[in-house]
Every structure is written in C-alpha cells, then in structure tokens.
Amino acid sequence: MYYPELQDLAATAGFHARRRPDTVAVHCADRSLTYAQLHRHSNRAAHALVSAGLGRASRVAYLGRDCEQFYELLFGCAKSGAVLVPVNWRLTTAEVSHILRDSGTEVLFVERDLKGRAEAVRAELPALRLVVDLDQPGTDGGGLHAWSSGQPDTDLEPASGPDDPVVQLYTSGTTGLPKGVVLAHRSFYAVRDALAGAGLQWIDWRPGDVNLLCIPGFHVGGLWWAVQAFNAGVTNVAMPSFTSRAAVELIRRHWVTTTCLVPAMLQMLLAEPAVTRADFQTLRKVVYGGSPISETLLARALTVIGCEFAQIYGLTETGNTAVCLPPEDHTPGSPRLAAAGRPYPGVQLDVIDPAGVSLPAGEIGEIRIRTPARMLGYWRLPAATAATLVDGWIHTGDAGFLDADGYLFIRDRIKDVIIVAGENVYPAEVENALSRHPAVAEAAVVGIPDERWGEGVHAFVVLRDGTRATARELMLALRGSIADFKLPTSYEFLDRLPRNPSGKILRRQLRDRFWQHTARKVN
Numbered sequence: 001m002y003y004p005e006l007q008d009l010a011a012t013a014g015f016h017a018r019r020r021p022d023t024v025a026v027h028c029a030d031r032s033l034t035y036a037q038l039h040r041h042s043n044r045a046a047h048a049l050v051s052a053g054l055g056r057a058s059r060v061a062y063l064g065r066d067c068e069q070f071y072e073l074l075f076g077c078a079k080s081g082a083v084l085v086p087v088n089w090r091l092t093t094a095e096v097s098h099i100l101r102d103s104g105t106e107v108l109f110v111e112r113d114l115k116g117r118a119e120a121v122r123a124e125l126p127a128l129r130l131v132v133d134l135d136q137p138g139t140d141g142g143g144l145h146a147w148s149s150g151q152p153d154t155d156l157e158p159a160s161g162p163d164d165p166v167v168q169l170y171t172s173g174t175t176g177l178p179k180g181v182v183l184a185h186r187s188f189y190a191v192r193d194a195l196a197g198a199g200l201q202w203i204d205w206r207p208g209d210v211n212l213l214c215i216p217g218f219h220v221g222g223l224w225w226a227v228q229a230f231n232a233g234v235t236n237v238a239m240p241s242f243t244s245r246a247a248v249e250l251i252r253r254h255w256v257t258t259t260c261l262v263p264a265m266l267q268m269l270l271a272e273p274a275v276t277r278a279d280f281q282t283l284r285k286v287v288y289g290g291s292p293i294s295e296t297l298l299a300r301a302l303t304v305i306g307c308e309f310a311q312i313y314g315l316t317e318t319g320n321t322a323v324c325l326p327p328e329d330h331t332p333g334s335p336r337l338a339a340a341g342r343p344y345p346g347v348q349l350d351v352i353d354p355a356g357v358s359l360p361a362g363e364i365g366e367i368r369i370r371t372p373a374r375m376l377g378y379w380r381l382p383a384a385t386a387a388t389l390v391d392g393w394i395h396t397g398d399a400g401f402l403d404a405d406g407y408l409f410i411r412d413r414i415k416d417v418i419i420v421a422g423e424n425v426y427p428a429e430v431e432n433a434l435s436r437h438p439a440v441a442e443a444a445v446v447g448i449p450d451e452r453w454g455e456g457v458h459a460f461v462v463l464r465d466g467t468r469a470t471a472r473e474l475m476l477a478l479r480g481s482i483a484d485f486k487l488p489t490s491y492e493f494l495d496r497l498p499r500n501p502s503g504k505i506l507r508r509q510l511r512d513r514f515w516q517h518t519a520r521k522v523n
Helices: 009-019 035-051 068-080 093-103 112-119 143-148 190-198 220-232 244-254 263-271 295-304 382-388 427-435 471-478 507-515
Strands: 024-028 031-034 059-063 083-087 107-110 130-133 165-171 179-184 210-213 235-238 258-261 285-289 308-315 320-325 348-352 365-370 393-402 408-413 418-420 423-425 440-450 454-463 490-493
Touching (some): 009 035, 009 068, 024 068, 035 143, 059 068, 059 093, 068 143, 068 165, 068 220, 190 320, 210 220, 220 235, 220 308, 235 244, 244 263, 258 263, 263 285, 263 295, 348 393, 382 393, 427 440, 440 507
Parallel strands (some): 024 235, 059 083, 059 107, 210 258, 285 308
Antiparallel strands (some): 024 031, 165 179, 365 393, 418 423
C-alpha cells in the first residue's frame, strides 16, 4: 500500500478520509477515530492555530502521552504550517523548561498531571502565550477538541511543502543541553519512496494491517513509524505508555499485524509470564531499532514470535532509519544477524578515519551517512549543525565497519552517548547533575552492559576531602534534577579519575573493563 502522491503530512489525513472514511485510523484505550474524523478534527485544530495568530514555522509543543489527540495535533500543525515540538513527558521541570524556551514555543498542549512542570517555569518562557489542558472535556473528546470547537472543519490552503519544517525533536547533547533537530516533511517520505522505487519489501504495508504504536512520538523512531502507517492508511493502536502485559493484550485483542519496538521492549514482551507463540500469531512483521540488539535476544524472538523481522538503524539527524537489515537476512545462525544492515536505495554509507579519509572494508572508523531524509539542521545552532552535517554527510559519532557486501557492523561509539532502553543519555548531563552535590569533587559516567535495558549508567565519583556520601544519598539527591532513566544504577568511589597528560578524563579506560568479554562495545 504505497501512495506516491503523498509527499507531505498536510495531505495524508484528507487523502485517506476520501479513500477510506470509515476505516479506524487510531484506537486508544476505549476510543476510536476514523480517517474521516482525523481529517475533520485536524482541520479544526489547524484553523484554531491560525486563528490564535500562529504563522508558518511557529512552534507548538505537546507534553503528554501518545493518544489520538497527539496525531490530530500533528496533522493540524502540518496543515497550518506550524512546527510540532513533542516533549518527552518523562523529563524534569528544568529539562522541559529548556525545550520550551529554546524552541520558542508559543502554544503548549499538556496533560493535566504534567501541567505543573510548565506552570512552574512559565515566567521564564516569554514566547509561551497559551497553555491548553488536554484533559479538559470537549464535545468530541479531550481538550484539543474543546479548544478548537467552533472552528470550521474545511480544508485549508496548503501552508507548506516537502522541504518545509514540520517537527522539531530534541536529542540529548554532549554539552548536557538537548538540541532541537528540525525535520522537514521529506524526512518521512524519502525512505518509503526509495523502497517502492526499488521494489523492495523491507518495510511494507498490506490491506487489513493493524499496527501497534509502542515507541513514543517524542522519539524520531516512534513518530516516523506512526507516519508511515498513516501514509499507508492502516489502523493504528496507540499505547499512551508501554507495558509488556498491555502490549500482549492489545496484540491479541486487535489482531495486530505490525509493530516497531526497541530491543528492551522486545525483551520485556518475551519475558512476560507464560507467553507463547500463540500470543503473537497475528504478527506478520516486527521492525526493531533504537539500540543494538543482542544475538541471544534476537534468536529467541525469531523462535518465539516466528514472523518477519527487520532491523533499522539511524539517528534523529538522519530522519530516522538510513540502514536496514531486511527480513531475508534474519536467518538463524547467519553472521549477518550481527549487522545493522545495509543502506536503503539512495542512501550512502561511508566509514572514515580521523582525517576524514574513507576506509576499506573491514576497517573500523566513524560512520557517516548521506540521506535525502536528513535534518534541516539543529535549531538556532549553526556551529553544531556544521559540525554534524558536513558536505551533505551526517557524522554519526558511531564507530563500525562495512563488509565486502556493504553491510554495516557497529562496534563502538566515538561519542560518549549511553543508550538506556532506546533513550539517549549523555555523560555530561549526568556528571553536571552529580557535581552539584556538595560532597562531589568530580564525577565521570559511562555505559555498562545491562541485560534488561541494554545499557546502564555507571558513575565514578571522587568525593571532596573531609566529606562523605553514599550511593543511596547521591541517588536521592539526583532525583528530580534529571529524568529517571538517566539516573546511575551503580556507583563506584575513587580517589581520583584517570586522565591523560592534557587533563582529559580517560573515559574509555573506565569503561573498557565492563565490556572486555563482549564482542561489541555497545549492547
């Protein structure tokens, strides 16, 4: 199910409202929304945004869990020309404040139980002029409908095109402050078009597909996957927050055929008590990515779930997936199961040395990617954009090699990012938080193997002379200053941190002993 005429998000809902008006677009909890309703509701949202004085490229933030209102707002923003800024609802007040302030958000849609985070810092947000309560009763549902009631549900004149910005997603930065990655409409269509043009079924949609949305829309993987399903006109089952038990129940109740997961979610599904292949009998394809997967977990998933699998690899900066390990390479025992995959048609991969020289097959270096889905840039950060996007190439900060057949194998990270259940954690952010404790002289944070989450955060701490602090005291002190998934799960106290002659912390020396018995330095 491929519709080449769809090239921007503003057209998607209306296109399917005309073709399949009564097909359910989104199930969420006990509520259902057809494509005709999605089109009408998103039209009203778009008119309301325009009436509120938002112009093209104005920023509109959503702080809440995924539900039908999120997708109505997504398409409403696209129709009005506004840019949606989905905010990770697990972040602390200070982290949310940074995103709202940095993005220049003018209108914020927020769930009631999260509203305090915005209200606490509203005085620091000069651009924010309206906060809409998503839990306010409305004629057709939640607060978005109440806010947009009375607006026409007619189509608007096109306000944007394929190269215009449509979303701004925040990704953790090496400085400790998240950066806004601006993506155009084309980021959600380029890979789809390339696959169709080459006649490849790596990621495909079929009539009658029912898709489970597990990854939150504030992640590029979750948002990209949802848009692919909407572009195909299939029915989606949205999970406001993921639990493995609820996911198994939804798969069985709705006869789910497709889904996209991070490896930690896949592991939790397989760990559900008494789960069997019968629980997944309707699944025909599972797409997974967001962090490397262990060969043991993948082998078990292939056996227990027993459907097609496809692995995807990419970054927010590449517009999500740029590399795919297709279903035909998921053969038990194949050495290619250790690969991230090969590039989509129209995507180029290169592995370079520190001088920027391309390396031959088998040699490890930094991975860079040239893709038509790449970001427009980091919001208001030209220097950071120029450092990552060079001559059309996205420099990933990941280390790996290409084999003779062009398959990519990831071996390590050049950047220090830690990936906890698909969430990026940068050491600088955690170290800055630790350093605010009066007993901490300095700290270094590394990622270590974790069977459940892929990686865990391990902190090395040097205490100030004459002070004392326990791991528990530090853990309690950190709560509320950074999101829970960024909190160290283990601590080690040292007299001093190892440094090179120029004074730089030898983070690799601290990290390596945890990974010495693993084939890859990522998990």
